[in-house]
Amino acid sequence: QFSPCNKNRAPHRMEELTLKYHSLFLVAALFNGCFAGATVVPQVVFHLFHFLGITPIPEQTIYLHVTGYLIGFFGYTYYLASQDFPRHSIMIEYGVSAKIMVNFIMLFHVFFLKTISWQICLLTCWDLIFAVMFKMALLDL
Numbered sequence: 001q002f003s004p005c006n007k008n009r010a011p012h013r014m015e016e017l018t019l020k021y022h023s024l025f026l027v028a029a030l031f032n033g034c035f036a037g038a039t040v041v042p043q044v045v046f047h048l049f050h051f052l053g054i055t056p057i058p059e060q061t062i063y064l065h066v067t068g069y070l071i072g073f074f075g076y077t078y079y080l081a082s083q084d085f086p087r088h089s090i091m092i093e094y095g096v097s098a099k100i101m102v103n104f105i106m107l108f109h110v111f112f113l114k115t116i117s118w119q120i121c122l123l124t125c126w127d128l129i130f131a132v133m134f135k136m137a138l139l140d141l
Helices: 011-040 042-052 059-082 089-113 118-123 123-139
Strands: none
Touching: 011 059, 011 123, 042 059, 042 123, 059 089, 089 118, 089 123, 118 123
Protein backbone atom coordinates (compact mmCIF):
# COMPACT_ATOMS: atom_id res chain seq x y z
CA GLN A 1 0.00 0.00 0.00
CA PHE A 2 1.29 3.43 -0.88
CA SER A 3 1.75 6.10 1.72
CA PRO A 4 3.32 9.54 1.31
CA CYS A 5 6.21 8.34 3.48
CA ASN A 6 6.88 5.29 1.29
CA LYS A 7 9.81 6.18 -0.94
CA ASN A 8 10.04 2.68 -2.46
CA ARG A 9 7.77 3.51 -5.41
CA ALA A 10 9.45 4.89 -8.49
CA PRO A 11 8.12 8.31 -9.54
CA HIS A 12 7.38 7.11 -13.06
CA ARG A 13 5.23 4.26 -11.64
CA MET A 14 3.15 6.80 -9.69
CA GLU A 15 2.67 8.90 -12.81
CA GLU A 16 1.63 5.79 -14.77
CA LEU A 17 -0.99 4.97 -12.15
CA THR A 18 -2.37 8.50 -12.23
CA LEU A 19 -2.65 8.38 -16.03
CA LYS A 20 -4.17 4.89 -15.95
CA TYR A 21 -6.97 5.88 -13.56
CA HIS A 22 -7.36 9.54 -14.52
CA SER A 23 -10.61 9.00 -16.44
CA LEU A 24 -12.15 6.79 -13.76
CA PHE A 25 -11.68 9.35 -11.00
CA LEU A 26 -12.64 12.25 -13.25
CA VAL A 27 -15.93 10.55 -14.21
CA ALA A 28 -16.56 9.76 -10.53
CA ALA A 29 -15.92 13.42 -9.66
CA LEU A 30 -18.39 14.57 -12.32
CA PHE A 31 -20.94 11.97 -11.19
CA ASN A 32 -20.70 13.17 -7.60
CA GLY A 33 -20.72 16.79 -8.70
CA CYS A 34 -24.00 16.30 -10.58
CA PHE A 35 -25.64 14.65 -7.59
CA ALA A 36 -24.31 17.27 -5.19
CA GLY A 37 -25.56 20.03 -7.46
CA ALA A 38 -29.02 18.46 -7.61
CA THR A 39 -29.31 18.63 -3.83
CA VAL A 40 -28.85 22.41 -3.90
CA VAL A 41 -32.24 22.78 -5.59
CA PRO A 42 -34.28 20.01 -3.95
CA GLN A 43 -37.61 21.41 -5.13
CA VAL A 44 -36.63 20.73 -8.74
CA VAL A 45 -35.55 17.21 -7.81
CA PHE A 46 -38.77 16.63 -5.84
CA HIS A 47 -40.92 17.80 -8.76
CA LEU A 48 -39.00 15.52 -11.11
CA PHE A 49 -39.47 12.57 -8.73
CA HIS A 50 -43.19 13.30 -8.43
CA PHE A 51 -43.44 13.51 -12.23
CA LEU A 52 -41.69 10.14 -12.57
CA GLY A 53 -43.83 8.60 -9.82
CA ILE A 54 -40.93 8.07 -7.44
CA THR A 55 -42.30 8.13 -3.89
CA PRO A 56 -41.86 8.44 -0.99
CA ILE A 57 -39.45 11.35 -1.11
CA PRO A 58 -37.62 12.64 1.98
CA GLU A 59 -39.45 15.72 3.22
CA GLN A 60 -36.67 17.48 5.12
CA THR A 61 -34.32 19.35 2.80
CA ILE A 62 -31.64 19.67 5.49
CA TYR A 63 -30.83 15.99 5.03
CA LEU A 64 -30.52 16.53 1.31
CA HIS A 65 -28.18 19.49 1.84
CA VAL A 66 -25.92 17.59 4.24
CA THR A 67 -25.89 14.61 1.90
CA GLY A 68 -25.10 16.92 -1.01
CA TYR A 69 -22.18 18.43 0.87
CA LEU A 70 -20.71 14.99 1.57
CA ILE A 71 -21.24 13.88 -2.02
CA GLY A 72 -19.60 17.08 -3.24
CA PHE A 73 -16.67 16.66 -0.85
CA PHE A 74 -15.98 13.16 -2.10
CA GLY A 75 -16.38 14.38 -5.68
CA TYR A 76 -13.65 16.92 -5.01
CA THR A 77 -11.36 14.23 -3.58
CA TYR A 78 -11.98 12.06 -6.67
CA TYR A 79 -10.94 15.03 -8.78
CA LEU A 80 -7.75 15.30 -6.71
CA ALA A 81 -7.13 11.58 -7.23
CA SER A 82 -7.56 12.06 -10.99
CA GLN A 83 -4.61 14.48 -10.81
CA ASP A 84 -2.37 12.41 -8.48
CA PHE A 85 -3.83 9.04 -7.59
CA PRO A 86 -1.08 7.64 -5.32
CA ARG A 87 -0.94 10.83 -3.27
CA HIS A 88 -4.71 10.89 -2.68
CA SER A 89 -5.28 7.14 -2.46
CA ILE A 90 -6.35 7.32 1.20
CA MET A 91 -9.37 9.37 0.14
CA ILE A 92 -10.24 6.69 -2.40
CA GLU A 93 -10.14 4.13 0.40
CA TYR A 94 -12.58 6.29 2.37
CA GLY A 95 -14.67 6.64 -0.77
CA VAL A 96 -14.95 2.86 -1.19
CA SER A 97 -16.13 2.53 2.40
CA ALA A 98 -18.61 5.40 2.01
CA LYS A 99 -20.07 4.02 -1.22
CA ILE A 100 -20.64 0.61 0.35
CA MET A 101 -22.13 2.15 3.50
CA VAL A 102 -24.49 4.35 1.49
CA ASN A 103 -25.96 1.27 -0.14
CA PHE A 104 -26.54 -0.44 3.19
CA ILE A 105 -28.20 2.70 4.55
CA MET A 106 -30.42 3.01 1.48
CA LEU A 107 -31.49 -0.64 1.66
CA PHE A 108 -32.31 -0.21 5.34
CA HIS A 109 -34.46 2.82 4.56
CA VAL A 110 -36.25 1.07 1.69
CA PHE A 111 -37.01 -2.26 3.32
CA PHE A 112 -37.24 -1.53 7.04
CA LEU A 113 -38.08 2.13 7.55
CA LYS A 114 -39.88 2.61 4.21
CA THR A 115 -38.83 6.25 4.15
CA ILE A 116 -37.51 6.26 0.58
CA SER A 117 -38.52 4.52 -2.62
CA TRP A 118 -36.75 1.61 -4.21
CA GLN A 119 -36.11 3.83 -7.27
CA ILE A 120 -34.02 6.23 -5.21
CA CYS A 121 -32.16 3.27 -3.75
CA LEU A 122 -31.54 2.00 -7.27
CA LEU A 123 -29.71 5.25 -8.08
CA THR A 124 -27.11 4.42 -5.44
CA CYS A 125 -26.25 1.12 -7.12
CA TRP A 126 -23.90 3.13 -9.33
CA ASP A 127 -21.89 3.70 -6.17
CA LEU A 128 -21.27 -0.05 -5.92
CA ILE A 129 -19.89 -0.09 -9.46
CA PHE A 130 -17.55 2.78 -8.61
CA ALA A 131 -16.59 1.07 -5.33
CA VAL A 132 -15.49 -2.06 -7.20
CA MET A 133 -13.51 -0.07 -9.75
CA PHE A 134 -11.92 2.04 -7.00
CA LYS A 135 -10.92 -1.10 -5.09
CA MET A 136 -9.34 -2.55 -8.22
CA ALA A 137 -7.36 0.69 -8.65
CA LEU A 138 -6.23 0.56 -5.02
CA LEU A 139 -5.03 -3.01 -5.47
CA ASP A 140 -2.88 -1.76 -8.35
CA LEU A 141 -0.87 0.48 -6.02
